[in-house]
Amino acid sequence: xxxxxxxxxxxxxxxxxxxxxxxxxxxxxxxxxxxxxxxxxxxxxxxxxxxxxxxxxxxxxxxxxxxxxxxxxxxxxxxxxxxxxxxxxxxxxxxxxxxxxxxxxxxxxxxxxxxxxxxxxxxxxxxxxxxxxxxxxxxxxxxxxxxxxxxxxxxxxxxxxxxxxxxxxxxxxxxxxxxxxxxxxxxxxxxxxxxxxxxxxxxxxxxxxxxxxxxxxxxxxxxxxxxxxxxxxxxxxxxxxxxxxxxxxxxxxxxxxxxxxxxxxxxxxxxxxxxxxxxxxxxxxxxxxxxxxxxxxxxxxxxxxxxxxxxxxxxxxxxxxxxxxxxxxxxxxxxxxxxxxxxxxxxxxxxxxxxxxxxxxxxxxxxxxxxxxxxxxxxxxxxxxxxxxxxxxxxxxxxxxxx
Numbered sequence: 173x174x175x176x177x178x179x180x181x182x183x184x185x186x187x188x189x190x191x192x193x194x195x196x197x198x199x200x201x202x203x204x205x206x207x208x209x210x211x212x213x214x215x216x217x218x219x220x221x222x223x224x225x226x227x228x229x230x231x232x233x234x235x236x237x238x239x240x241x242x243x244x245x246x247x248x249x250x251x252x253x254x255x256x257x258x259x260x261x262x263x264x265x266x267x268x269x270x271x272x273x274x275x276x277x278x279x280x281x282x283x284x285x286x287x288x289x290x291x292x293x294x295x296x297x298x299x300x301x302x303x304x305x306x307x308x309x310x311x312x313x314x315x316x317x318x319x320x321x322x323x324x325x326x327x328x329x330x331x332x333x334x335x336x337x338x339x340x341x342x343x344x345x346x347x348x349x350x351x352x353x354x355x356x357x358x359x360x361x362x363x364x365x366x367x368x369x370x371x372x373x374x375x376x377x378x379x380x381x382x383x384x385x386x387x388x389x390x391x392x393x394x395x396x397x398x399x400x401x402x403x404x405x406x407x408x409x410x411x412x413x414x415x416x417x418x419x420x421x422x423x424x425x426x427x428x429x430x431x432x433x434x435x436x437x438x439x440x441x442x443x444x445x446x447x448x449x450x451x452x453x454x455x456x457x458x459x460x461x462x463x464x465x466x467x468x469x470x471x472x473x474x475x476x477x478x479x480x481x482x483x484x485x486x487x488x489x490x491x492x493x494x495x496x497x498x499x500x501x502x503x504x505x506x507x508x509x510x511x512x513x514x515x516x517x518x519x520x521x522x523x524x525x526x527x528x529x530x531x532x533x534x535x536x537x538x539x540x541x542x543x544x545x546x547x548x549x550x551x552x553x554x555x556x557x558x559x560x561x562x563x564x565x566x567x568x569x570x571x572x573x574x575x
Contacts, residue, residue: 214332215288219264226262228254236265240431243271259283268328270431274345281326288331289316315362328401328428335361336402338428339375341382342395345433351385351396351549353377353535354425356444357412359404372532374398380535381441381549384542389550396549401428405445412445413507415452415473422453430458439463439549440484443534444496447472448509455481463487463548467525467534467541470499471509477519485569487548488513488520489541489559491528514559522562 212218226233234246247255255273259266259280266272267280295301295309312331319326319337328338344350355374365375378398385394402421405411429438438461442450450464451472464480465487466472477486490497501515502508513520527539534541540557547555558565 212332216264216268216330216332219262223262223265228258233258236269238271240271240427243269244273244431247272247276263287264330267326268330270427274327274340274433277327278325281329282320284329284331285316285320285326288329289313289320292316311362315364318365327397330401331361333403334406336400337361337364338401339364339378339398340395341378341398343393344395344397346393347395347434347436348393349385349389349395349550350432350436350438351378351381351394351545352399352425352429352438352440353381353396354399354440354442354446354450355404356446356448357405358407359400361400364398364400369532371535371537374400377441377443377535380537380542381545384537384546385549388543388546388552388555392550394550399425399428402449415448415506415509418445418449418452418473421449422456425449425453426456426458429461432460435460437462437551440465441545441549442466442469444468444470444531447513451480451509454484454486457482457484459483465489465523465545465548466513466520467528468494468496468531469509469513470496471501471503471511472513473503473510475503475511476517477513485548485553486513486520487523487544487556488518489523489525489528489534489544490514491525491530491533491541493529494531496531516562519564521556521565521567522559523565524557524559526557 220236223233223236234243255276259276260283263280263284267277267284269277292309292313296306296313298306301309325340326337327340328336330336353374355377359374363373366373370376371380375398378396382394382396385396402424403417405417411417432438440450440461440463442464447466447469448471450466451474454464461482461484464482464484467489469488469490472480474480480486500508501510501512503510511518514522523541523544525534525541528534528536528541533539536542544556547553553569554566556566
């Protein structure tokens with residue numbers, strides 16, 4: 173499922189909030205501390221350990237958390253052969269390095285996906301695994317094969333745990349406008365794309381937005397990133413009621429945005445728990461983020477748009493049949509995510525979501541919600557359709573704002 177894509181009762185949600193205090197203390201104290209001391213055998217952890225010991229022409233490689241600017245200078249100092257050699261030796265590192273050339277990240281992630289696919293293919297026939305284990309390996313193998321199809325542009329990939337991934341649609345290096353889709357709960361490698369209910373998953377959301385932006389602004393070079401490169405809450409448990417994973421994801425989002433090529437304006441489209449992350453990240457994001465649009469939001473961990481600490485325009489929408497309206501908008505000792513972004517007191521520019529059926533339908537082709545996202549994505553602010561009665565929606569906006 174993607175982003176609260178179910179219909180829990182209000183009483184269930186309140187019960188989760190009531191129990192969360194106890195469990196969050198357990199989840200953030202001794203038990204996790206013990207786990208933190210274990211040596212990880214996850215693929216990327218192993219790759220990072222190898223990178224830390226690696227050298228190039230006798231010189232140590234830069235730390236993976238080096239700033240994107242310094243990392244870019246490092247790769248610029250290398251020959252094409254040296255860059256390719258690093259991608260082949262350390263694909264799971266290079267493919268996720270902010271500051272590495274974008275085409276090199278695509279190349280490295282393709283190599284990492286081939287390795288991951290081959291690993292899962294072997295596991296499919298491993299007699300030491302249970303039948304369910306072999307079946308799960310088969311599903312992952314097919315997912316990695318799908319990500320290898322054609323000329324897909326995989327910007328980030330990590331098969332560890334439930335997996336993280338990001339994909340680009342369009343020419344990111346030469347885009348005049350960049351959009352990022354930030355999804356919510358239950359997003360991982362296996363739910364990154366779907367055949368059924370395609371537009372409820374990150375790939376479908378981004379593909380739909382990219383097509384709508386090209387129609388809305390055919391002369392504007394756009395790129396859209398399906399960004400599932402953070403650890404999301406699994407189901408409607410404790411993690412979905414607090415901000416811990418959103419805070420971790422906000423750091424990752426900020427680092428990627430700062431590493432994006434060029435200086436094109438960036439618009440964020442944040443769905444469900446993804447809007448919690450965008451709210452947490454807002455104050456740290458660079459000025460090139462000019463729009464933060466949320467849909468089906470349980471809150472942005474603040475009481476008003478003015479408290480987000482951003483110069484970006486803040487947009488919000490919710491379909492009238494979206495069950496998330498019944499989630500209590502509160503913030504008690506870190507539980508809950510604050511005020512309702514579509515409420516009059518929050519201060520966001522409230523958009524029409526006409527045609528979006530329920531919580532997962534905001535990126536469906538033909539909907540007003542998608543048309544509004546596309547208008548924002550290409551900078552056509554004067555063509556957005558506001559919710560009737562929201563006088564603040566187009567305040568201070570004119571065609572001059574467009575890129």
